[in-house]
Amino acid sequence: MSEDRPSSACLQAHARRYAGAGDGPVLRLLLILITWLFLSIAVLLPLCVVFVEAFARGSDVFLSALVSRETLQALSLTLTVTALVVPANMIFGLSAAWALTKFEFPGKPVLLSLIDLPFAVSPVIAGYVLVLVFGSSGWLGPVLSELGVKVLFSTPGIVLATIFVTFPMVARPLIALMEDQGREEEETALSLGAGGLRTFLTVTLPNVRWALFYGGLLCAARSFGEFGAVSVVSGHIRGLTNTMPLHVEALYNDNRVAAAFAVASLLASFSLFTLILKFVLERKLPDDVREAERVR
Amino acid sequence: MSVHAIMPPLPARRPRRPIPGFGLSLGYSIxxxxxxxxxxxxxxxMSAARLDFDGWMRVLTDDRVIAALRLSFGSALAAAIVNSVFGPICAYALVRFRFPGRRMLDALVDVPFALPTAVAGIALxxxxxxxxxxxxxxxxxxGVQVGYTSLGVTLALIFVGLPFTVRTLQPVLRDLEGDMEQAAALLGADRSRVWRxxxxxxxxxALVTAFTLSFARGAGEYGSVIFIAGNFPRLSEIAPLLIIxxxxxxxxAGASAIAMVMLLxxxxxxxxxxxFQALMRERLGHE
Incomplete structure (x- = not known):
């Protein structure tokens, strides 16, 4: 009787023949061709155009666009904003993840939904609501301008708008990972006599460092490229409140297309670089954390 | 002499010290x-609430507003539909088949997420x-004009929404291959039955999830759309631009009303x- 039952290796080979290569060669070829065509036209072509157009007028135009005063100022503003946004979101992400994963309290789902909210809000609306709060007829605008603080049409407004669109990118992987890890290691450290701060610095932080870098990377990439939200609050003052993407828009609208693409190619190179880093970091994260974040 | 005799008795269970920092972390987050x-x-x-009923009617019956909302939501819907056809094909081919360029194409799927929207916008x-x-x-x-029409808007939104479908479906297809399909094949189902x-x-x-994500993202999209849209009022002017x-x-009042409608x-x-996801989980759990 037992000879009738195939061995498990044989079963698997049998199954693979049906499941792995189950689709006929014609269907296979068709699906592969469609994939090649669709992704080439939809993604590869626009990506190549950026670099082709950047050098369309020769490398002189390319270089002079990159080292022009306005470009350098836009670059320095973008770097400043990113340098402020990423740490702020990292501190928030750690604090929110600590509260949400180490404790039970009522209203947790509300807090989680608030963290997810920016994904549902158009970037333009994110910028617009800041105008409602900090504008000259807004709630805080008049008070702050009395104090001499300018939020709109200057760096603080751009930072706030960028924070609005990026903070979930750091908080969500941290929450997912710390939820996975539970609270046992922290409880052990505490019961062995470590203080709260020491527990956090020597147990929690090393455990979540890759998720923190990962979120920080996504956040930095988006801060570099954020357009809609920043466009509403920046006021588009050339050489002063134009970030890199806004500078690209200004050049393009001035019909300085090659210069616009030169600056755009710099942004595109940066985003390709972050993609490579992202693939490297994803290997260091558990599957479920990674896959939950990939679709954001 | 046994070891137990010289050891002091252990406390039955040490009371656990609660994890500190609840007030600080929750307070700061809030x-x-x-x-x-x-x-x-x-x-x-509050700003939208300042409008009375007539004010709302005036804003929402303005044909420029209607055209903008219709363009943003209509194109987002069309783009989500296109991606729901091609996204699964790409996801399936990338997961199941080994072919030249597969790794490059797989990496390309992330590009619309990573590329700044303004860069994608001027390229398109x-x-x-x-x-x-x-x-x-x-x-x-x-004989069809793409740029500066609603077709161009849809095209930009296909670009933006593409990663949502592919990346949402890939893990599902990968899991399926391991057990369910093999089991079905072993139990004698032919390939078309396994498909069905x-x-x-x-x-x-997962496709419904991806569809909704790409629709919601597309409706609010600004940077990758405005360059290809041409922004002619009532023809190719998207709702976020009208807010600006x-x-x-x-x-x-007008800006807040449009923003409120989009947000809702x-x-x-x-x-x-x-x-829907909760319902699906429940149904799958009972079956």
Whole structure:
């Protein structure tokens, strides 16, 4: 009787023949061709155009666009904003993840939904609501301008708008990972006599460092490229409140297309670089954390 | 003498010290969220609430507003549909088949997420404008203008929404291969039956999720659209742009009303998808 039952290796080979290569060669070829065509036209072509157009007028135009005063100022503003946004979101992400994963309290789902909210809000609306709060007829605008603080049409407004669109990118992987890890290691450290701060610095932080870098990377990439939200609050003052993407828009609208693409190619190179880093970091994260974040 | 005799008796169970920092972490998170998200959104609700019924009617029956909302939501819907056809094909081919260029194509899927929207916007605009290479070819061959029309808007939103479908479906298809399909094949189901009874039903819930995400994102998209749209009022002017125009006219009531409508539609679609997912989980759990 037992000879009738195939061995498990044989079963698997049998199954693979049906499941792995189950689709006929014609269907296979068709699906592969469609994939090649669709992704080439939809993604590869626009990506190549950026670099082709950047050098369309020769490398002189390319270089002079990159080292022009306005470009350098836009670059320095973008770097400043990113340098402020990423740490702020990292501190928030750690604090929110600590509260949400180490404790039970009522209203947790509300807090989680608030963290997810920016994904549902158009970037333009994110910028617009800041105008409602900090504008000259807004709630805080008049008070702050009395104090001499300018939020709109200057760096603080751009930072706030960028924070609005990026903070979930750091908080969500941290929450997912710390939820996975539970609270046992922290409880052990505490019961062995470590203080709260020491527990956090020597147990929690090393455990979540890759998720923190990962979120920080996504956040930095988006801060570099954020357009809609920043466009509403920046006021588009050339050489002063134009970030890199806004500078690209200004050049393009001035019909300085090659210069616009030169600056755009710099942004595109940066985003390709972050993609490579992202693939490297994803290997260091558990599957479920990674896959939950990939679709954001 | 046994070891136990010289050891002092252990306490039955040491009372666990609670994890500290609850007040600090929760307090800081709430303050941060309040300033960054809650306060601004309340300001939007208050600003929209200042409109009375007639004011709302005036804004919402303005044909320019209707055209903009229809363009944004209609194109987002069309793009989500296109991606729901091609996204699963790409996801399936990338997961199941080994072919030249597979790894590169797989990496390309992430590009629309990573590329700044303004960069994608000018690239698409210069390709598909009536004078651009693709735009000219399509105009000559099919007699259809892509750039500066609603077709161009849809095209940009296909680009933006593509990763949502592919990346949501890939893990589902990968899991399926391991057990369900093999089991079905072993039990004697032929390939078309495996497709009908295993692959399509398993992928459908994830596809609905991806569809909604790409729709919600597309409806609010700004940077990658405005360059290719051309922004002709009533023809190719998207709703987010109209909010900015109203703001520049200092017409806060008008801007808030459009923003409120957009926000409510995206929130509703996300609530519906969460309910749907809960329902699916429940049904799968009972079966």
């Amino acid at each position: 303050v941060y969220l309040s300033f960054v998200v809650l306060l601004p959104l309340i300001a939007l609700a 605009a210069s390709l598909y404008a009536p004078s651009g290479p693709m735009g000219k070819a399509i105009l000559e061959v099919f 009874r295993v692959i399509v039903p398993s992928v459908a819930p 125009i109203r703001l520049e006219e200092s017409n806060y 539609v995206s929130l509703c679609s996300l609530v519906v998808i969460n309910l």
